[in-house]
Amino acid sequence: MRVVIAEDLALLREGLVALLRENEIEVVAQVEDGPGLLRAIAGHEPDLAIVDVRLPPTFTDEGLRAAIEARRRQPALGVLVLSQYVETAYASELIGENTAGIGYLLKERIGDIRAFLDALERVAAGGTVLDRQVITQLLVPREGSEDAFTRLTSRERAVLELMAEGRSNTGIADSLVVTPGAVEKHITNIFAKLELPACDDDHRRVLAVLAYLRVARWRRT
Numbered sequence: 001m002r003v004v005i006a007e008d009l010a011l012l013r014e015g016l017v018a019l020l021r022e023n024e025i026e027v028v029a030q031v032e033d034g035p036g037l038l039r040a041i042a043g044h045e046p047d048l049a050i051v052d053v054r055l056p057p058t059f060t061d062e063g064l065r066a067a068i069e070a071r072r073r074q075p076a077l078g079v080l081v082l083s084q085y086v087e088t089a090y091a092s093e094l095i096g097e098n099t100a101g102i103g104y105l106l107k108e109r110i111g112d113i114r115a116f117l118d119a120l121e122r123v124a125a126g127g128t129v130l131d132r133q134v135i136t137q138l139l140v141p142r143e144g145s146e147d148a149f150t151r152l153t154s155r156e157r158a159v160l161e162l163m164a165e166g167r168s169n170t171g172i173a174d175s176l177v178v179t180p181g182a183v184e185k186h187i188t189n190i191f192a193k194l195e196l197p198a199c200d201d202d203h204r205r206v207l208a209v210l211a212y213l214r215v216a217r218w219r220r221t
Contacts, residue, residue, distance in 0.1 A: 001124050002046040005030045006037040006063055007082070008055050016050065016110070023117055032056065034066030041070050041077065048078040048124040053090055064090050078123040082107050086133050103129035130164040151193050159186040163205045 003025055007013040010032075017027050029040035033056045041049060049070060055062040067079045080103035081094060094102060103123040109131065110116050119129045152160065155176070162172045169187070173180045187205075194208055 001048060001120070002026045002028050002044065003120075004028060004037065004040045004044060004046045004049045006032070006034070006040075006049065006051045006055060006066065008032040008052065008059075012107070019110075019113065019116075020120075025117075025120070034062040037063070037066045038070060038073075041074060045074070046077070048080060048120060050080050050082060050120075053081055053083045053087060061090060064094060067094060077101065078126070079103070080105065080120060080123045080129070082110070086131070100126045100128070105129065105131045106133060128164075132161045132165055149194075152190065156186050156190050156193075159183060160190055160208055163187070163190075163208065 003020060005013055005016050005027060007016065007030075013030055013032070017030055020027050028044040028046055031037050031040050037049065037051060040046075049067065051063045051067045053063045054060060055066070064081065067081060070077055071079060078101035079094070081090070082105055083090065084107055086106065090104075094104060101123055103119055105116070105119060109119070122129055158176060159172055162175055167175065169180050169183045173183045176183070190208055196208060
């Protein structure tokens with residue numbers, strides 16, 4: 001796997017480089033701003049870009065904008081966005097209509113090295129990884145809302161959060177201390193309540209999260 005890192009904090013950037021190289025992941029470039037990210041991607045054509053949402057000069061959404069533009073130029077590029085805070089608007093905008101090869105994690109997740117490396121591998125392979133806290137915030141019912149998500153039970157929401165992390169049914173069962181059969185039942189209920197079309201179950205897992213992201217974005221417009 002060939003990776004580009006866009007992070008303005010030198011200490012964190014160097015720490016990421018060291019971590020990846022220790023795990024035999026090639027870091028082909030490291031930059032500190034959006035334009036640098038686009039140049040690095042054009043020059044190195046990496047498999048994955050790790051990008052901070054907030055980069056110089058304004059430290060608002062430069063990293064996100066650069067990531068979106070990078071995906072436009074190189075659709076097969078995997079993008080794992082790191083953020084200090086839960087910023088659901090940014091998560092929604094990044095995912096847009098294409099969930100393949102997208103990840104959005106809080107920086108604190110880097111501390112769990114195995115989980116972080118697993119997230120990198122899944123995103124680089126075309127999977128989708130969303131931080132559980134992002135999904136938790138998205139699933140908070142809005143006042144007056146009547147959409148399908150308000151009909152999910154608390155346990156179904158917990159299952160959806162873990163689905164968004166890319167957990168298998170067995171992993172979800174272990175986390176919630178229930179049987180795999182119970183997890184399958186909850187997932188079936190989620191698909192039914194969200195009226196997701198019959199298709200590959202792995203794809204429907206992504207659609208379940210994406211459906212809410214679209215609803216959340218629509219409400220903000």
